[in-house]
Amino acid sequence: MSATDQPGTDPAAATSTETASLALPTEVVKIASTALGEASTAPREPVNEWLELGSSGIHGRGGFARCAIPAGTSIIEYLGERVAKEESNRRCVEGNPYIFTINDEWDIDGDVAWNPARFLNHSCGPNCEAQQEGDRIWLVSLRDIEPGEELTFNYGYDIGEWRDYPCGCGAPNCLGFIVAEEFHEQVRLELTREIAATPTPDPGASNVSTHANPHC
Numbered sequence: 001m002s003a004t005d006q007p008g009t010d011p012a013a014a015t016s017t018e019t020a021s022l023a024l025p026t027e028v029v030k031i032a033s034t035a036l037g038e039a040s041t042a043p044r045e046p047v048n049e050w051l052e053l054g055s056s057g058i059h060g061r062g063g064f065a066r067c068a069i070p071a072g073t074s075i076i077e078y079l080g081e082r083v084a085k086e087e088s089n090r091r092c093v094e095g096n097p098y099i100f101t102i103n104d105e106w107d108i109d110g111d112v113a114w115n116p117a118r119f120l121n122h123s124c125g126p127n128c129e130a131q132q133e134g135d136r137i138w139l140v141s142l143r144d145i146e147p148g149e150e151l152t153f154n155y156g157y158d159i160g161e162w163r164d165y166p167c168g169c170g171a172p173n174c175l176g177f178i179v180a181e182e183f184h185e186q187v188r189l190e191l192t193r194e195i196a197a198t199p200t201p202d203p204g205a206s207n208v209s210t211h212a213n214p215h216c
């Protein structure tokens with residue numbers, strides 16, 4: 001075992017808190033489903049004072065509030081293996097969806113048994129967010145959360161191949177795809193344009209142009 005195996009701390013890491021994003025897995029993996037309402041009656045598994053794991057109506061296992069959680073609570077740290085960027089990129093290509101980008105040199109691969117936070121599902125209307133503090137990632141509540149609520153955060157995927165990552169989170173504002181909130185408007189615009197460009201099958205539909213281009 002060499003000293004380079006030790007994670008240590010990054011002296012260059014930022015000390016301020018900022019929103020963190022999961023790296024986009026290049027290989028498409030099944031991370032979301034539309035199988036809403038499939039929650040089982042299996043007992044939930046406590047993780048810490050705030051969080052327990054159980055069957056999710058969004059996808060597979062999920063994280064749930066054990067009690068009322070005030071806004072701004074650091075609920076759980078997103079743990080993982082510290083990996084250099086080259087190895088991290090290789091794992092993303094293989095479809096690993098649990099990798100958090102930390103900086104230009106290294107990432108955190110949360111695909112380890114000792115990272116219960118990996119079970120938290122994505123939502124387009126999340127009640128938590130991933131925050132980076134220096135070289136660590138925490139999942140923090142965005143608002144007051146009721147006991148029993150499923151804990152979710154926006155995975156923060158890059159715009160990239162957004163069509164490959166459908167979302168069935170069930171949020172009233174669900175975009176239909178897993179992508180960082182900053183890209184929601186862009187995706188909505190593209191979807192709206194596609195719908196507008198699709199010929200209507202209704203033979204009685206009016207074809208009057210309503211655009212306001214003064215040159216036409």
Ligand SMILES: [Zn+2]
Nearest residue numbers: 124167169174
């Ligand atoms: Zn959604």
